[in-house]
Amino acid sequence: MNYEELMLRAITKAEKFKFTAKPNPVVGAIVFKDNEIISEGYHETYGKNHAEINAIEKAKNYLGKKFESFSELSLICTLEPCSHHGKTGSCADFIVDTGFKNIIIGAIDPNPKVAGKGIKILQDNNISVEFGLFEDRVEKQNKFFFYKHKNKKPYITIKIASSLDGKSHYNDERVFITSQSSLDDVQKIRAEYDAILTGGNTLRNDNPKMNSRVNFALNQPKKILLTNNAYSKELDFFKNASVDVFKINDLKKIINSYQKSDICSILIEAGPKLVNSFLKEGIVDELIVYSSTKKLGEKGINWFYEDNAIENYGFKLESSYKIDTDLKEIFKK
Numbered sequence: 113m114n115y116e117e118l119m120l121r122a123i124t125k126a127e128k129f130k131f132t133a134k135p136n137p138v139v140g141a142i143v144f145k146d147n148e149i150i151s152e153g154y155h156e157t158y159g160k161n162h163a164e165i166n167a168i169e170k171a172k173n174y175l176g177k178k179f180e181s182f183s184e185l186s187l188i189c190t191l192e193p194c195s196h197h198g199k200t201g202s203c204a205d206f207i208v209d210t211g212f213k214n215i216i217i218g219a220i221d222p223n224p225k226v227a228g229k230g231i232k233i234l235q236d237n238n239i240s241v242e243f244g245l246f247e248d249r250v251e252k253q254n255k256f257f258f259y260k261h262k263n264k265k266p267y268i269t270i271k272i273a274s275s276l277d278g279k280s281h282y283n284d285e286r287v288f289i290t291s292q293s294s295l296d297d298v299q300k301i302r303a304e305y306d307a308i309l310t311g312g313n314t315l316r317n318d319n320p321k322m323n324s325r326v327n328f329a330l331n332q333p334k335k336i337l338l339t340n341n342a343y344s345k346e347l348d349f350f351k352n353a354s355v356d357v358f359k360i361n362d363l364k365k366i367i368n369s370y371q372k373s374d375i376c377s378i379l380i381e382a383g384p385k386l387v388n389s390f391l392k393e394g395i396v397d398e399l400i401v402y403s404s405t406k407k408l409g410e411k412g413i414n415w416f417y418e419d420n421a422i423e424n425y426g427f428k429l430e431s432s433y434k435i436d437t438d439l440k441e442i443f444k445k
């Protein structure tokens with residue numbers, strides 16, 4: 113297998129851990145000698161070993177059997193090995209200490225804590241480093257991670273369910289607007305995000321769980337609540353969850369506070385007040401609208417008060433799908 117084939121294999125197999133590694137990026141690593149794969153490792157779980165460490169630890173089982181010294185081997189890494197000591201040690205130092213002489217890297221890590229520093233550690237220790245192989249694929253695979261570091265803010269998506277007449281809810285009773293299939297689709301969308309954000313009214317009126325109820329293993333999104341008023345900690349929202357509560361209304365300040373955290377993406381699921389406040393701030397990247405054929409009528413509360421409000425906020429329709437009788441539309445800036 114050549115470098116291209118090995119890199120594509122590492123990228124493809126890393127994808128399996130997308131939901132358990134998040135909010136970390138997915139990363140794959142392959143240790144090989146000439147045409148033979150000695151071992152493979154992946155970043156499987158958030159907070160646990162990085163891919164390179166898993167691959168190298170497995171390779172050690174073959175020392176003296178398939179090879180005599182790590183200097184005979186090469187290492188493929190889809191993302192630049194880290195240079196900092198976070199939840200685990202520095203992978204670049206570990207690679208140097210193991211004795212590799214040849215490393216092939218997909219993309220440079222956009223995290224300013226790393227960003228080229230991992231490569232420098234390797235090169236300063238006389239390791240031959242090639243980088244940039246399928247970097248576009250690695251970036252696409254970790255789109256929220258790259259977005260957050262490039263834009264210095266998490267990727268923000270708003271999800272709303274709208275009736276045919278453009279309404280969000282009734283003030284006096286909880287109502288489900290869309291079909292079960294759309295509700296199931298929302299569970300999968302939640303699984304993709306690092307955090308879910310809502311406002312005080314939705315919390316108190318709906319008592320939502322706002323976790324991701326899917327049939328695969330995942331690192332559940334963190335929850336974020338914006339409220340200045342009293343609420344009960346017994347509500348479902350707080351059950352088995354890590355929740356950040358903000359008692360301030362400055363939305364940019366709240367979002368910017370996540371710049372230095374691991375959170376790369378936030379899904380907003382709130383009512384018209386908070387949704388319109390976020391849209392007015394201009395810090396939203398994507399809007400997902402589920403529209404049903406049901407009408408809420410006069411008693412229903414409008415999502416927006418002008419025609420073409422979504423377009424007027426600067427969004428363009430990117431795609432639309434039918435889900436049962438509902439319509440799912442995705443708008444991006």
Ligand SMILES: NC(=O)c1ccc[n+]([C@@H]2O[C@H](COP(=O)([O-])OP(=O)(O)OC[C@H]3O[C@@H](n4cnc5c(N)ncnc54)[C@H](OP(=O)(O)O)[C@@H]3O)[C@@H](O)[C@H]2O)c1
Nearest residue numbers: 273281311312313314317339340341382383384385386389
């Ligand atoms: N159809 C849907 O997709 C959907 C989705 C979610 C919710 N809903 C419905 O929406 C209803 C609530 O809607 P809502 O518009 O009254 O409330 P909301 O948008 O869910 O929340 C508004 C609350 O957020 C807090 N907040 C903090 N900073 C804010 C800011 N800068 N701008 C606006 N709000 C800020 C305030 O909480 P405090 O007042 O606590 O300080 C404010 O009252 C619920 O009853 C629910 O049924 C519908």
